[in-house]
Amino acid sequence: MAERDWGQFHTSANLAKSISIEAGELLELFQWSDEVELEKLKDELADVLTYCLLLADKHGLDADELVLAKLEKTKAKYPVGKAKGKSDKYDRL
DSSP states (O other): OGGGTOGGGOOHHHHHHHHHHHHHHHHHTTSSOSOOOHHHHHHHHHHHHHHHHHHHHHTTOOHHHHHHHHHHHHHHHSOHHHHTTOOOOGGGO
């Protein structure tokens, strides 16, 4: 990307928009079927992940740490004893 000088366009807002746009393209793969071409899935996932990583990096955030911290919050909101095998929202457990 540096060789194309695209970093100048990578504002936080543009990166967040791009995440949403690419997530929409990922979702579109599953619009009419749960079956999807693996190469298309890989490409769209890569696009979403790339923009997520760029946004995290822009703010000095470590993606692995973000995910692990969020998992800890989720564990607290959805204790195994109440949530196992259920898809209810935490406030309805």
